[in-house]
Amino acid sequence: MSEIRKVTVNGEIFEVEVEPDGDSWKATVEGETFDISVEGGASPNARKKQRSGKKRKKSGVVSSSIPGKIITVEVETGQQVTEGDVILILEAMKMQNEVAAPITGTVIEINCAAGENIEANLPLVVIEPPADDGVEA
DSSP, X not given: OOEEEEEEETTEEEEEEEEEETTEEEEEETTEEEXXXXXXXXXXXXXXXXXXXXXXXOOOEEOOSSOEEEEEEOOOTTOEEOTTOEEEEEEETTEEEEEEOXXXXXXXXXXXXXXXXXXTTOOOEEEEOOOOOSXXX
């Protein structure tokens, strides 16, 4: 699959069509095709190696990256939540933001209350994922 990229060489801009070709690239500039390899391993296959099929495990700890004020807490300790459910509303920078559950699980800790001013990066709500019984679907 080829891509069109703009490349600047000595101050002159060229539109280059680049296409993976094994461990190198085929680059076409103004109708002329070149074979390109890059020192240091920046081959077309390098991108594929960076992507893994594994999903990154998400944390159940919910915090705010900026200080703000809790408007409402929509959950209670022991409540089951699904990923994406609104768990609280936070006002920050004069905007009200719905904060969603990052994972499905049970709310095990609530460290804030409506009307409370909060600092950045403190755990507000902790969600515990369901127990993994070791059985894969």
